[in-house]
Amino acid sequence: MNDSSSLPAPPPWSFDPRRLGRLGGLAGLTMAFICLIGMPVKIDTVPLIERHLSRGYTSLVWVPIVFGFIVASQVVLEGMQARKRGLGDIIDGTVVGGLGGFLVGVLAWLINNYDIRDPLINWSPALYDFLTFSKGTGFAFFIWTALGLGLGAVGAGLQVLPAAYRRMATWPAIAIVSVSVLEAAFSDLLENLKLEFVADAIYAKQRGVTVKGAIILAVLATVVAFGRDRVKTLVASANANGTVLPGAALLDNVAASTRKKISTALVVVAIFVVPLFLGRIMHELLANVGLFILLALGLNVVVGLAGILDLGYVAFFAVGGYTTAVLTSPFAPWWTPELPWFVSLIVVMFVAALVGLIIGAPVIRMRGDYLAIVTLGFGEIIRLLFLSDWLSPYFGGAQGITNIPGVELGVTTIKGTDPRAVFYLVMVFCIVAIYASWRLENSRLGRAWMAIREDESVAEAMGINTVNAKLAAFVTGAVLASFSGAIFAAKAGSIFPGSFKILVSVILLVVVIVGGMGRIAGVMVGAAVLIGVLGGPSQPGLLQEFGEYKLLIYGVLLVLMMLKRPEGLLPNVRRSRELHGDELTQDVWIKAQIEMDEEDGSATTEGEVAPA
Amino acid sequence: MDLFLSFIKAFLILMVSIGLLAFIAQQIDPNNPFAEWRNEGATRLGWPALKGLLIAGIIQGFMYGLIALGYSMVYGVLGFINFAHGEVFMVGGMSGWIVSEKLFESGLWEDAFLLALIIVILISIGVSTLTAVIIERVAYRPLRGSPRLIPLITSIGVSFFLQYTVSLLLGPASKSFPVLPEWLTKDRTPLDISGTQIMVLAVAIISMAGLWYYVENTKTGKAMRAVAEDKEIAALMGIDVDKTIVRTFAIGGAMAGVAGIMWGLLFKSLIFTSGFLPGIKAFTAAVVGGVGNLGGAMAGGLSLGVAESTAPLVLLEPLGIPGVSQLKDAVAFVLLISVLLFKPTGLFGERLSDDERA
Secondary structure: OHHHHHHHHOOOOOHHHHHHHHHHHHHHHHHHHHHHHHHHHHHHHOOOEEOOHHHHHHHHHHHHHHHHHHHHOOOOOOOOOOOOOOOHHHHHHHHHHHHHHHHHHHHHHHHHHOOOOOOOOOHHHHHHHHHHOOOHHHHHHHHHHHHHHHHHHHHHHHOOOOHHHHHHHHHHHHHHHHHOOHHHHHHHHHHHHHHHHHHHEEEEEOOEEOOOHHHHEEEHHHHHHHHHHHHHHHHHHHHOOOOOOOOOHHHHHHOOHHHHHHHHHHHHHHHHHHHHHHHHHHHHOOOOOHHHHHHHEEEEHHHHHHHOOOOOHHHHHHHHHHHHHHHHOOOOOEEEEOOOHHHHHHHHHHHHHHHHHHHHHOOOOOHHHHHHHHHHHHHHHHHHHHHHOOOOHHOHHHHOOOOOOOEEEOOOOOOOOOOHHHHHHHHHHHHHHHHHHHHOOOOOHHHHHHHHHHOOHHHHOOOOOOHHHHHOOOOOOOOHHHHHHHHHHHHHOOOOOHHHHHHHHHHHHHHHHOOOOOOOOHHHHHHHHHHHEEEOOOOOOHHHHHHHHHHHHHHHHHHHHHHHHHOOOOOOOOHHHHHOOHHHHHHHHHHHHHHHHOOOOOOOOOOOOOOO | OOHHHHHHHHHHHHHHHHHHHHHHHHHHHHHHHHHHHHOOOOOOOOHHHHHHHHHHHHHHHHHHHHHHOOOOHHHHOOHHHHHHHHHHHHHHHHHHHHHHHHHHHHHHHHEEEEOOOHHHHHHHHHHHHHHHHHHHHHHHHHHHHHHHHHHHHHHHHHHHHHHHHHHHOOOOEEEEEOOOOOOHOEEOOOOOOHHHHHHHHHHHHHHHHHHHHHHHOOHHHHHHHHHOOHHHHHOOOOOHHHHHHHHHHHHHHHHHHHHHHHHHHHHHOOOOOOHHHHHHHHHHHHHHHOOOOOHHHHHHHHHHHHHHHHHHHHHHHOOOOHHHHHHHHHHHHHHHHHHHOOOOOOOOOOOOOOOOOO
16 A cells, blocks of 8 residues: 555545435434333443443444444545545534434434334333433434534544544543443452552442543543554654664564463463452352353354354253263252262263264254254254253253252362352363364364365365364364353252253354454453353343343344454454455455556556465 | 264154054054053044144144245345344234234224234235345345355344344233134134134135245246346346345245234234244245245145144154153254255255256
């Protein structure tokens, strides 16, 4: 992009009422939808910033900003010049935001004049009061249109600003929102570190960030954004002038891989040290998150590495849990060997591998999409079998199996009453899983998996036994899932078929996809953020008020990720190249065409680099 | 591997034949030693009970067939499983519930039931068609040409979104339909079929006949078949491919809407998760009949419905399995797996774009 001046310019900005109308209408519909599913009223009780902004209003005001941002965005093809931004974009954003805000006013008017509360449960006076600030319909029209105009302009303005200034605007907002969301965790941590005065300064008594705290955070975030920018420009100019900055030599002496190792070690230490300073509720949360990280790591081998869409992954979680329960609990209805947990774990591994083989053998040859539905069927069958009267003499049916002893370690017993110990146990298994998937990824088998994921026929032609390789992935995933099942059984102390719904599989799929299929760090971050903040299928996250909405949000996330970024937020490089291969080819082709045109038909071969 | 697969196949065949033989034995004489071998308390299943099961199965099968048409048509044209189709069915049923509640309050439901029914059906069709078309526009069109699993994952997301949207907008409780008039619900003499069942049958048959005529005899139907065969060539022949795909989704959605409202009237209640299992079973029906094959989808639906309602008592109980009615859903999945094991192209053959049609 250095020689952007020689590239053709895109058409200049023009007023496009149809596009603006469509996006503005969409913004209005989005806000109306959020109102009608009852989100703002439900979470209005919790403030984001004490007395000034509640989470309820926050759930609406992001919409005009985002739509303003979208309307001012543009797709820059490689080989095309980026359009110069200006006032036109801000006008676009203002119009879109204002239209959206006006439609919210219309909603308030409709609620006041028509009563359709019978089917729509949230069409309520409470919503009307929320939208009008209890000041009447006219005020609602005024305030929402004004808010929409302003926030739309802000959203578009973010696009117009240069990236450095944009960061200075967005980072404070992100900082305040995330500190508020993480309130439970942070205040707990600060309290245990005997730093209550910090917590008191940031957080208000009735939850939410104090005004003072918000200002401090905003200033801090701006300073960090500004400082980062300064350092970058300094380094760039120093590199350009050939001067050596003080300290650069130190950094240069440390190789990039060593730096990566150091930062990884720091993260690992933090994961093991921070829980020491947290309270019980946070330990419970961490233990749940850990279980899901372990599950997601296993699913990552199946979906991410081998590209097998296994929707019945929960089946192996259930097998692990039930096998542990039968082997360790004295209350198992059929056979009670009462083995210690670690001994039973060995049996669990074999049982899970066997079940993986039995389920895998018939399904692994099917076309990818049939396989997805059939594994879903197996996941459901296994739950139905555990629930049925037929197998209840063996697995307890709906009553489940209770009194599962914890993990005996000689000196102590890890069980659900001590979630911190469970968390450490899970982390140990996560390390095993990470090591296993890392070694697998770089092994002959892992390369075979990736080849299959990319193109099965070609992989087969290259001499890979695709059936065996896929089956190996399936069984590996099954064994990893059974580990979390075993820990889950020890943690919960009792086990019921209701814990193993298809929902678990789907949420895990969302976690793996949002994090980044095929990349271990991505999957872990995805699991930590999604399960930690929103919560698992039946485990609450940090945003407990969001409990009702989390499944809706998971659905939306899945669709948005597939449409906009199928490779995930922290993608695996090879995987994203597979998914965007066509676009790369196209861009390279356009570039080549332009270069050919410029040289008056004398063909260059430079631009026709084949995409990797 | 192959040996193991053959073993699974043999095991399935063995179980089905033992179950059937034991059933026949118990029908001849409940004290027959073979019938008592696995199931000590074997009793003869009376003809009325069996007939009731068969009729319930056929009715259910017609509804599966109606939903399966949508799966089959979309798979035929775009080559991916529209997982959200079951939710389109649920949305149709839910909108039918809203309208019938309102009509019941206004009194039209009791005064002129047939008129009310037609209004309800038309509105359900309208809403579910609209839902299907919007889904196609928003979620699937931008993904045209991407790997097969991407739209499938998207449709799982859409399905979640629709389920919880309905749950949050209308409340998570189960919705019960207003009472049907008595002249409709009472049993009719020749086969003891209730009027409701006759109504469901009639509506299902009429809509299927309409669909058949539309796809086989109209110009748009022809365009649909052409697009299913080969999109590029169809476009070269002057067919608007995008429009045809939208129409395919619309028709699938309409059929799902009819099925949704019939389901509601027959079982009298719906909940926001109602679309999930019928959706998967309808997909099973589409696979059983052969994906892309409309007649096959219907036949697949019927066989699935009958298998699901009779298999617990005819196959599983003679095998001595207690609490068989709980395993009804498992029967559908086992059927799906067996069809894919024994005859992956379905009982009546697939009709997909890469296949040559005879």
